[in-house]
Amino acid sequence: MATLVLDNGAYTAKIGYSQEKVSVIPNCQFRSKTSRLKTFTANQLDEIKDPSGLFYILPFQKGYLVNWDVQRKVWDHLFGKEMFKVEFADTSVVITEPYFNFTSIQESMNEILFEEYQFQSVLRINAGSxxxxxxxxxxxxxxxxxxxxxxxxxxxxxxxxxxxxxxxxxxxxxxGGKLLTNHLKEIISYRQLHVMDETYVINQVKEDVCYVSQQFYKDMEMLQRKKGEENSVMIDYVLPDFSSIKKGFCKPREEMVLSGKYKTGEQILRLANERFAVPEMLFHxxxxxxxxxxxxxxxxxxxxxxxxxxxxxxxxxxxxxxxxxxxxxxxxxxxxxxxxxxxxxxxxxxxQPANPICYPWEGGKLLAHSPDYDEIVVTREDYEENGHFICEEKFDI
The missing domain is CATH 3.30.420.40 (ATPase, nucleotide binding domain)
Incomplete structure (x- = not known):
């Protein structure tokens, strides 16, 4: 029997069969400014020509799965012909859920996996486990x-x-990452440029330029003292326009213009203490x-x-x-x-593992091959006979 491992995160789903490699796919739907009427699901994001002003429709709110309509559409896409071609009757699924998940969410998940998709067996487990x-x-x-x-x-x-x-x-x-991106959007909108609708772009900026300071107060002091070229933290980030510049990038230091005048057509964000002040929220x-x-x-x-x-x-x-x-x-x-x-x-x-995002998925892959895997799952027959009770009993490990 095939085992599908799905680390169902609030931002990305890490999914793959236990014999294969993992795929990291957005766990949400999108609408874009340019094609308002069309909704894109998961990795269809790549089809959007202009992701500026991209609107996210997320199945998770505050870390819990609450929008089942969106989640079903994402799963239908992942399990369907274009992606993993899941043969439900011959497939076991390992799926993650947050700590202290609500019983109502757990019961909905059991029903959808067993009754709608009809997986052969299910293991619901925390990503940390x-x-x-x-x-x-x-x-x-x-x-x-x-x-x-x-x-x-x-x-x-x-x-x-x-x-x-x-x-x-x-x-x-x-x-978490969502709060950090939102905070960076607010800082940039207040200081330079209105980007409150640009979640997708600013998330990319955060991933490209932010870092954790080793001595936060010292770095802040240094920034106040050093102006112009001496300021090694300051960086210019070229925003994408999605026609000639598909992806934002940092300007090399030797190309930075202190007068702030760049060649026409380039839209620049100048970032300094935001680079380390945003991740500092993880510590304070x-x-x-x-x-x-x-x-x-x-x-x-x-x-x-x-x-x-x-x-x-x-x-x-x-x-x-x-x-x-x-x-x-x-x-x-x-x-x-x-x-x-x-x-x-x-x-x-x-x-810190080489790939901290896929580390839990790799653990799920190892678990799927462990000798006692069959002991910890709930089969469809078990579920049909005992309902949610058997899941509660087995999964609270």
């Missing part, structure tokens, strides 16, 4: 790990011991009025809530996943801050 499975598979001698998953809607910190999640240690921070959400801990304090708080004899194991096995882990300097800053907060006698080690 798949990451932990991946980690323990690569480091079988380790007993514990702490998964820090910073994605689109939230950042979750989840401790695992021998592949079991320790619920009392799970922490959630309401800061209170900077924009979110009264919560940053990631380093939340990690320490999570570990402190667990038995003391396990603390050393957790500090030494911290795994970073999710799209925000791709910011340059993120791992180093986190490790440095944890070193200053953790007890001096405990070593701290933070691991």
């Amino acid at each position: 798949l990451s932990a499975h991946h980690y323990f598979h690569t480091k079988p001698s380790e007993l514990c790990c702490l998964v820090v998953d910073s994605g689109f809607s939230f950042t979750h910190i989840a401790p695992y011991c021998r592949s079991k999640k320790m619920k009392e240690g799970i922490r959630r921070i309401n800061v 959400p209170s900077d924009i009025g979110i009264q919560e801990m940053g990631i380093p304090e939340a990690i320490v708080d999570s570990i402190q809530s667990l038995p003391e004899e396990m603390h050393a194991h957790f500090y030494q096995n911290i795994v970073l996943t999710g799209g925000n882990a791709l910011f340059a300097g993120y791992r180093e800053r986190l490790e440095a801050e944890l070193r200053s907060l953790a007890p001096a006698h405990l070593p701290v080690s933070v691991l």
Whole structure:
């Protein structure tokens, strides 16, 4: 039987058969300014000639799957002829859900997967549990790990011991990639150019130019002192016009014009402290009025809530996943801050996988090939006989 692994994130779906490679596809629909009447689904985004003013229709709100109409359309597209050609009767599916998901959402998901699509068997699991499975598979001698998953809607910190999640240690921070992009849109709109409708473009700007500062206050001071060419943080970003410039890019430093006058036709964003002030919200959400801990304090708080004899194991096995882990300097800053907060006698080690976005999917792929996979899934016969009860019993691992 084929196994389809679907890490169903709020921004992208990571999907593929367990024998094949993963595909990362937008988990949403789009409408564009130019063709208002047409709705594009998932990777049809590539067909949009002019993605400026692109309007996203997301199945997730605040990290939870609430718009089933949109999600069904995305899944129909992914499971259909153009993409994965899923033979439901002979396919098992591993699908992710957020921590502390609502029962009503879980029941809707069971119904759709078993009754509408009619998958042969289903495993509903947290993405962090798949990451932990991946980690323990690569480091079988380790007993514990702490998964820090910073994605689109939230950042979750989840401790695992021998592949079991320790619920009392799970922490959630309401800061994710969506908030960072929105904040960058606000800063640019206030200082330079109205870009509040340009989510797609500004998200690209964020990914291209933002980084995590190692010493935030020092860097801010340095920016105030150094003007003009001495300012190594300042960068000029050429915005795409989607006719001659398909994708935005950073101007080489030697081409930067301090007078601000460029050749006609190029629209320039000049970025300075925004480059590191935006990702700083992961460390200090209170900077924009979110009264919560940053990631380093939340990690320490999570570990402190667990038995003391396990603390050393957790500090030494911290795994970073999710799209925000791709910011340059993120791992180093986190490790440095944890070193200053953790007890001096405990070593701290933070691991960033080569591909933090697909790390949970890879864990799902390993799980699909593990000998006890058949024990942890719910088959369609089980579901038809026992309903939601059997899913609740098996999936709350």
